Amino acid sequence: MQAELRKAALAIQASRKLLVLTGAGLSREAGLPTFRDAQGLWRKHRPEDLASPEAFARNPALVWEWYRLRMEAARAAMPHAGHQALAALALRKGESMLVLNQNVDGLLERAYGDSGATGHGLLALHGSLDRAHCQRCGNGCAAEQIGAEAVPLCPCGGRLRPSVVWFGESLSALHVECMDSWARQADLLLAVGTSAVVWPAAGLLPMARRRSVPVVVVNPRPEGVESGDLWIAEGAMRALPALVEEA
Numbered sequence: 001m002q003a004e005l006r007k008a009a010l011a012i013q014a015s016r017k018l019l020v021l022t023g024a025g026l027s028r029e030a031g032l033p034t035f036r037d038a039q040g041l042w043r044k045h046r047p048e049d050l051a052s053p054e055a056f057a058r059n060p061a062l063v064w065e066w067y068r069l070r071m072e073a074a075r076a077a078m079p080h081a082g083h084q085a086l087a088a089l090a091l092r093k094g095e096s097m098l099v100l101n102q103n104v105d106g107l108l109e110r111a112y113g114d115s116g117a118t119g120h121g122l123l124a125l126h127g128s129l130d131r132a133h134c135q136r137c138g139n140g141c142a143a144e145q146i147g148a149e150a151v152p153l154c155p156c157g158g159r160l161r162p163s164v165v166w167f168g169e170s171l172s173a174l175h176v177e178c179m180d181s182w183a184r185q186a187d188l189l190l191a192v193g194t195s196a197v198v199w200p201a202a203g204l205l206p207m208a209r210r211r212s213v214p215v216v217v218v219n220p221r222p223e224g225v226e227s228g229d230l231w232i233a234e235g236a237m238r239a240l241p242a243l244v245e246e247a
């Protein structure tokens, strides 16, 4: 582990185009259950039945009940040392680093804010639980401004929906363009807490390997790890501070 960590730290230090991909593992360590480990009553629902345009059309009140819980949990959670280490690294690397964040809890964004890294390359690929927008007119609002109705409405009368990317929806075209451009030019890929079975992670890791770009994987489990990768078999909370300090 120590040898891998040192190698990875050196690679990070030397990188001029560092692409970072963050996944559910980062949030899980902050105490936020992911879809796949939903609790209690929610266990009987498939994620697709709570987070898709069809689900929202069928039962918007149910979808909102689920999202309000997730919004509250995200607000109550705190960024941990792994989030803070990424923010510190972003400050140091400036324009030579981009994070593709697959989490919607806003914790990494908050860590960036706390450390003065806001504005450094960070894309919330799947949107954010901090916001909602109107299905009819597109106007957005902050989560704390959402009314208490079972299905909150926009002043225009349209339904508000959480500003997250649902199953069956596309990522923002701007994000995809930026991601593609970085994927073609990155000289190092750091994958943190992502199972790498779902797109875009599923595409980015093989692409990096095809281009002979080193891949560093931070994950206690060997998910998505292939021979030749630098695998740090720890959670982000422990691994990232050590990695960033060493780099």
Ligand SMILES: [Zn+2]
Residues within 6 Å of the ligand: 134, 135, 136, 137, 138, 139, 154, 155, 156, 157, 158
């Ligand atoms: Zn509206």
